[in-house]
Amino acid sequence: MSVVAREFHLASRPTGWPTADNFRFVETELPPLEEGQVLVRNRYVSVDPYMRGRMNDAKSYVAPFALDAPLEGHAVGEVVESRSPEHAVGDLVLHSAGWRDYAVLDAGRAALVADPVEPVSYYLGALGMPGLTAYAGIVEVAAMRPGDAVFVSGAAGAVGSLAGQIARLRGASRVVGSAGSAAKVEHLRELGFDAAFSYKDGPVRASLKAAAPDGIDVYFDNVGAEHLEAALSSLRPFGRIAVCGAVAQYNSEPPAAPRNLALVIGKQLTMRGFLVGSYGHLRDEFHAQMAGWLRDGSIRIDETVVDGLERMPDAFLDMLRGANTGKMVVKVS
Numbered sequence: 001m002s003v004v005a006r007e008f009h010l011a012s013r014p015t016g017w018p019t020a021d022n023f024r025f026v027e028t029e030l031p032p033l034e035e036g037q038v039l040v041r042n043r044y045v046s047v048d049p050y051m052r053g054r055m056n057d058a059k060s061y062v063a064p065f066a067l068d069a070p071l072e073g074h075a076v077g078e079v080v081e082s083r084s085p086e087h088a089v090g091d092l093v094l095h096s097a098g099w100r101d102y103a104v105l106d107a108g109r110a111a112l113v114a115d116p117v118e119p120v121s122y123y124l125g126a127l128g129m130p131g132l133t134a135y136a137g138i139v140e141v142a143a144m145r146p147g148d149a150v151f152v153s154g155a156a157g158a159v160g161s162l163a164g165q166i167a168r169l170r171g172a173s174r175v176v177g178s179a180g181s182a183a184k185v186e187h188l189r190e191l192g193f194d195a196a197f198s199y200k201d202g203p204v205r206a207s208l209k210a211a212a213p214d215g216i217d218v219y220f221d222n223v224g225a226e227h228l229e230a231a232l233s234s235l236r237p238f239g240r241i242a243v244c245g246a247v248a249q250y251n252s253e254p255p256a257a258p259r260n261l262a263l264v265i266g267k268q269l270t271m272r273g274f275l276v277g278s279y280g281h282l283r284d285e286f287h288a289q290m291a292g293w294l295r296d297g298s299i300r301i302d303e304t305v306v307d308g309l310e311r312m313p314d315a316f317l318d319m320l321r322g323a324n325t326g327k328m329v330v331k332v333s
Contacts, residue, residue, distance in 0.1 A: 074094070154322075
């Protein structure tokens with residue numbers, strides 16, 4: 001069957017904040033399937049903070065996006081044509097050919113979803129990369145123990161909202177979150193955070209001190225910059241920092257360093273960056289645990305759903321600005 005895909009290409013590399021001009025919406029006629037390939041119609045596609053780094057032509061842990069070529073990202077879709085014995089028409093699959101409505105994929109790049117749950121967008125959030133990121137960061141990277149006090153920055157986002165809830169379910173004595181508005185602060189309290197504050201209301205260090213007057217043991221860092229400095233001040237001896245992201249500096253020149261970095265020495269802190277790809281050994285454990293929490297209502301999932309593939313750049317830019325609550329996804333079909 002002949003299929004014309006609609007897809008977004010990277011038209012130019014952004015300087016500072018990306019704009020709509022950095023994207024190009026194009027139509028491409030897809031090639032016929034070869035043996036061992038499938039044609040997938042995407043239902044939901046993801047926008048995530050790491051995509052901003054891939055827009056730069058710079059060495060990193062993953063190759064930059066190519067100019068004038070389809071952008072990539074996590075997606076969940078349905079097989080509509082197959083020349084793979086492992087895939088049948090109608091199968092739900094996960095893959096990385098996002099930013100488009102149709103994709104031709106080698107069968108090995110389309111992971112089958114067994115016994116799919118609804119909404120299937122959960123496989124891009126709680127049951128997908130953000131969920132595993134939150135789980136690995138709390139459980140293994142930060143090695144959170146029952147009784148620990150935990151601070152999560154960017155706590156109303158896809159990863160942060162799950163990290164805080166996982167910490168609570170695993171016996172944290174106190175869970176504190178930061179967000180960017182009064183509405184998001186109230187939302188964090190509804191999720192079970194013991195305290196929350198808006199970083200726009202004043203110095204983060206003072207707000208964190210008020211929210212956790214006895215200090216913290218674990219900091220799950222999604223923001224960096226001022227948040228990291230504040231956490232260093234509040235961490236108790238032998239505290240742990242799981243560095244997941246630094247969204248505060250993705251679109252600007254990074255600071256020289258946290259000005260109080262020497263506290264790592266005197267407090268004997270552990271600070272560890274991590275990439276979710278290194279924690280595949282936790283995947284089965286994570287899926288079993290998260291599925292149970294979702295079934296019994298222990299974890300609340302929130303999504304910001306943008307309708308229409310043509311709005312992908314808007315969704316991406318809004319996500320970078322913090323306009324989403326929970327996971328930001330785009331509904332394609």
